[in-house]
Amino acid sequence: MRGILHDTANELLTRKLYWVFVIITGLAILAIMGVDNIDLKFQGMGDPNLGELNEAFGNPMLIGFYSFLGFLGIIAFLASANVFPGMLERGRAEFYFSKPVTRTFLYLSKFFSIWLVYSAVLVICGLSVYMALWFFHSISDSSFLLVIPFSSILLLFWLALSAFAGIWRRSTVFAIIVVLLVRIGETVVSAIQQITPLLESDTMVKAIELSEKIYPRFDKSSDILLNLATGARVDSFLPLWVAIIFTLVIILLSIWKIRRTDY
Amino acid sequence: MLVIETQDLTKIYETGLKKGNITALNGLSIGIEAGEIFGLLGPNGAGKTTLVKILLNITKATSGSVMINGLDPSDPRSRARVGFLPENHRFPTHLTGKGLLMLAGRLHGMSDTEIKEKLSELLELVGMKRWADTMITKYSKGMAQRIGLAQALIADPDLILLDEPTDGVDPVGKAEIKTVLQKLRSRGKTILLNSHMLSEVEMIADRVAIMNKGKVIKVGSVDDFTKRAMRYEIEAEIGNERFTIPEEVGKLVTIKTNMMTVDLTHIDQLNTIIDQLRTKRIAIRSIQPTRISLEQSFIDTIEGTGGTSV
Ligand SMILES: Nc1ncnc2c1ncn2[C@@H]1O[C@H](COP(=O)(O)OP(=O)(O)OP(=O)(O)O)[C@@H](O)[C@H]1O
Numbered sequence: 341m342r343g344i345l346h347d348t349a350n351e352l353l354t355r356k357l358y359w360v361f362v363i364i365t366g367l368a369i370l371a372i373m374g375v376d377n378i379d380l381k382f383q384g385m386g387d388p389n390l391g392e393l394n395e396a397f398g399n400p401m402l403i404g405f406y407s408f409l410g411f412l413g414i415i416a417f418l419a420s421a422n423v424f425p426g427m428l429e430r431g432r433a434e435f436y437f438s439k440p441v442t443r444t445f446l447y448l449s450k451f452f453s454i455w456l457v458y459s460a461v462l463v464i465c466g467l468s469v470y471m472a473l474w475f476f477h478s479i480s481d482s483s484f485l486l487v488i489p490f491s492s493i494l495l496l497f498w499l500a501l502s503a504f505a506g507i508w509r510r511s512t513v514f515a516i517i518v519v520l521l522v523r524i525g526e527t528v529v530s531a532i533q534q535i536t537p538l539l540e541s542d543t544m545v546k547a548i549e550l551s552e553k554i555y556p557r558f559d560k561s562s563d564i565l566l567n568l569a570t571g572a573r574v575d576s577f578l579p580l581w582v583a584i585i586f587t588l589v590i591i592l593l594s595i596w597k598i599r600r601t602d603y
Numbered sequence: 604m605l606v607i608e609t610q611d612l613t614k615i616y617e618t619g620l621k622k623g624n625i626t627a628l629n630g631l632s633i634g635i636e637a638g639e640i641f642g643l644l645g646p647n648g649a650g651k652t653t654l655v656k657i658l659l660n661i662t663k664a665t666s667g668s669v670m671i672n673g674l675d676p677s678d679p680r681s682r683a684r685v686g687f688l689p690e691n692h693r694f695p696t697h698l699t700g701k702g703l704l705m706l707a708g709r710l711h712g713m714s715d716t717e718i719k720e721k722l723s724e725l726l727e728l729v730g731m732k733r734w735a736d737t738m739i740t741k742y743s744k745g746m747a748q749r750i751g752l753a754q755a756l757i758a759d760p761d762l763i764l765l766d767e768p769t770d771g772v773d774p775v776g777k778a779e780i781k782t783v784l785q786k787l788r789s790r791g792k793t794i795l796l797n798s799h800m801l802s803e804v805e806m807i808a809d810r811v812a813i814m815n816k817g818k819v820i821k822v823g824s825v826d827d828f829t830k831r832a833m834r835y836e837i838e839a840e841i842g843n844e845r846f847t848i849p850e851e852v853g854k855l856v857t858i859k860t861n862m863m864t865v866d867l868t869h870i871d872q873l874n875t876i877i878d879q880l881r882t883k884r885i886a887i888r889s890i891q892p893t894r895i896s897l898e899q900s901f902i903d904t905i906e907g908t909g910g911t912s913v
Pocket residue numbers: 602603616617618625626627645646647648649650651652653654690
């Protein structure tokens with residue numbers, strides 16, 4: 341594990357991608373410094389974009405912070421999409437697989453190494469921004485600290501999916517496309533959900549109910565986690581459970597695939 | 604003791620194409636003893652790489668049995684004391700030569716102190732000390748091959764599998780690799796060497812197998828391959844003497860004033876020839892079994908089985 345963790349950190353950091361994280365965090369801190377006064381009393385209920393959401397969303401600073409972490413997560417996923425295809429490339433898979441370790445071990449250690457490396461990035465960048473908020477605007481709110489590990493959980497979902505696609509086809513482009521398709525799928529399902537009541541169709545209602553039980557809604561999981569962080573009420577934990585089970589299943593599928601393939 | 608043993612090993616790659624499946628190994632049985640340098644020869648596509656990959660569980664056999672260090676390849680412990688230099692390797696590009704050795708050592712479960720102890724010795728051995736801190740992507744082909752050999756040796760393996768180790772290496776490098784292999788043999792290591800460089804195999808291998816179309820078609824010591832069974836060169840002062848040999852003794856291949864070549868039907872017939880020469884008072888200077896190069900033997904063997912598989 342130590343060897344793979346070290347190697348993965350090495351691989352992800354020599355990409356010079358960490359500069360992107362440094363720059364984005366720097367820009368966020370500059371923006372925080374630039375703002376004179378943050379109106380925490382602002383309530384987003386009147387805002388058409390926020391109207392749907394819970395009272396937790398009333399704190400625009402927290403939402404901004406959460407989105408910032410989500411954005412770092414997207415970069416993390418894009419930057420790591422080629423790790424598995426690269427590892428399984430011809431001539432390289434032979435190097436890893438000829439060592440006295442199992443493929444399950446190689447997959448799990450590589451996967452969790454990617455996650456740990458980027459979770460560390462989330463913690464470092466998140467804390468830096470939070471400290472700027474505290475320093476310049478005296479914001480001290482534990483919800484900010486809670487959304488950092490929550491963002492890391494969301495990242496785990498996306499990384500598992502991207503790793504699975506990368507192992508399946510050994511192609512970085514394929515890995516990125518699969519993740520994008522699942523995201524687009526979320527939006528589509530969500531849109532259909534909105535209009536279903538208007539259609540008055542029993543089959544549609546049933547289809548939507550079914551989709552809620554099987555389609556991983558990482559967007560809804562994200563909202564649930566935000567509500568948990570602020571202590572707001574959560575109507576249903578179902579989407580979060582579906583996402584967790586989906587992630588476990590694709591981790592198992594990845595192991596199955598990597599074990600049975602001839603390299 | 605057999606370090607590597609296969610019985611009726613078959614590998615069929617399913618291509619999913621109309622052309623059909625590819626039989627890479629077709630009932631291959633082979634046994635490699637501890638402490639020997641075993642050369643595996645064969646034309647392109649004979650299945651040499653496939654065999655090595657199956658030994659290391661990189662690819663799975665379709666049928667047949669295979670044991671490495673007494674264990675099934677699916678057991679990772681079978682690879683604990685094994686070093687491997689893959690053919691056409693592409694080592695992780697984010698690493699330096701030293702980084703690669705560190706990673707290889709860690710995957711073998713070695714501690715950093717153990718690895719560091721081994722590191723300089725190995726870099727010295729393959730002549731890569733100067734380049735240890737250079738990124739692998741900047742290496743020339745021969746340098747990559749040298750560092751590849753070093754990573755295969757990091758855990759002080761007892762069994763070393765080398766797939767085309769001198770591919771792309773310059774003549775000096777080749778000679779150095781040969782020396783390394785001889786050193787390893789003197790330490791009692793077992794080496795399986797896949798190579799096209801027959802002259803090299805000839806010089807260092809104890810035993811050789813020729814593979815074609817997924818089968819071993821001939822195994823033996825290098826001597827067995829290079830000695831033309833019953834052909835002898837007899838240096839003697841024949842002069843213009845007319846000399847014939849009876850059919851039951853053998854066949855006269857060439858005859859010159861001071862040298863003749865004979866193909867004998869049996870080794871004992873050599874004495875018959877010597878007696879004949881002596882009765883004619885022809886002075887014998889030397890008698891030698893003739894040798895052919897491994898390369899010629901290889902070509903003869905492959906042609907004898909109907910050409911190459913690709
Ligand atoms: N992953 C694969 N998928 C399909 N066919 C394969 C695969 N790997 C090898 N083959 C086929 O199996 C046969 C044996 O290949 P292999 O690489 O073992 O030969 P080789 O003896 O090592 O050849 P070379 O001397 O060129 O290295 C070839 O016909 C090859 O096309």
